[in-house]
Amino acid sequence: MPYQTAVTVQAALPPDRVAEVREVLHEAGPKSTAGELFPFAEIPGIHFARVVLVPEGPGGATADMPPSVVYMSEVDGPVEAHLTDLVRKAGDGLDRVFGHCAGYPADGSPDAARIDWLRSHVVPCAAFYVNTVGRGRQQIEQEALLREAIEEFLDRNGPALAGRSPVEIRAAVQDHVSGREDLAWARTGPAPSPLGWRIRRAAHLVGVPLAGLVLLPLLAGALPVWAVLLRRHERRDVPDDARPSHDRIRELAGCEDFVAQNPFTAVGSVKAGPFRRITLTTVLFVVDYGVRHIFDRGDLAGVKTIHFARWLFVDGKRRVIFASNYDGSLESYMDDFIDKVAWGLNAVFSNGLGYPRVRWLLLDGARDEQAFKNYLRCHQVPTQVWYSAYDTSTAHDLDINARIRAGLFGHLGPAETEAWLALF
Known part of the structure; x- marks a missing residue:
């Protein structure tokens, strides 16, 4: 069972090259496949991947916030291995989008030069959410195959199985799976994640709370001061009442609703001053701990439709990029967040310029549904x-596929067996 990593590569793009790169991205292929220019399907371990143009920030390139091209992916295993595979399989696509960026290796350069350049432009995540930690792409594909094979068996043998007890039907399924060499892996559970990764994860799980206990006297003294400063800043905040134009909505909609999932990418400026920057850094540190160790089994504080999500600082912590992969439409995605975790949205995004007015970091804000959606x-x-x-x-x-595999072999009582069959 591998661990999952968020890979982000960002590089500044000369303003006069933006239109050219945008055209390249437009030609890259149909959504969800990325086409021939970026043959992501041939790269092992990729769950999702995207390439986006991030516009220049307030003040433009002269304010050291130029436009940039960003590659993001969610992969199994370490960053270094993925960059190597990426260059080998998608080198032409990388050349066409990153080739306009300063320092990118010239044509004819060895793969090692491209890998070094990409590595030097990797941006770490401030927080990274994985729907189910440790569930790799190979496991996902295998468990989908297992479910399909069992459903086909049950459909084909429906008349013969009619009248049998749930225990007998499950035994017949077990015999069928055991007789197929291509499903031999289903007799055991997924392999554990690498030991070193599990040790680091456990150390982080324990180490952060221990550090918090050590710093508790200092934090307790600082909290009242922070609360006073927070309310002072919140009273001065000016919400942005801008609405997206019809052309803007049409452009965004052109990248959505092709398959069962959708991508979401957003970029915003952090409110000016060290107070907001420190507050947001702290909030995302807490978010990262929570999604690593608490919300790591398919449930992000009640929202169950997100596969992956990440938050990262860019432009010297003056801007933040948020990117996710989710099920269903954007409208239902936003409604889900507003209804179930508006306080979490406020804690993070209220530090962004123009966000709907918030009280005490957690209240109001996203509760103004239309203002938040705008x-x-x-x-x-x-x-x-x-x-x-x-x-x-x-x-x-x-989740259903994983439960089918987990319940296929091993001991189940009559009620558990009946519940297992109800998964089909």
């Missing part, structure tokens, strides 16, 4: 190149 659409950027390795499967499907 804010998101105004900060969303088109995800022109996007790939999904399993674009017909929702997060719920993946």
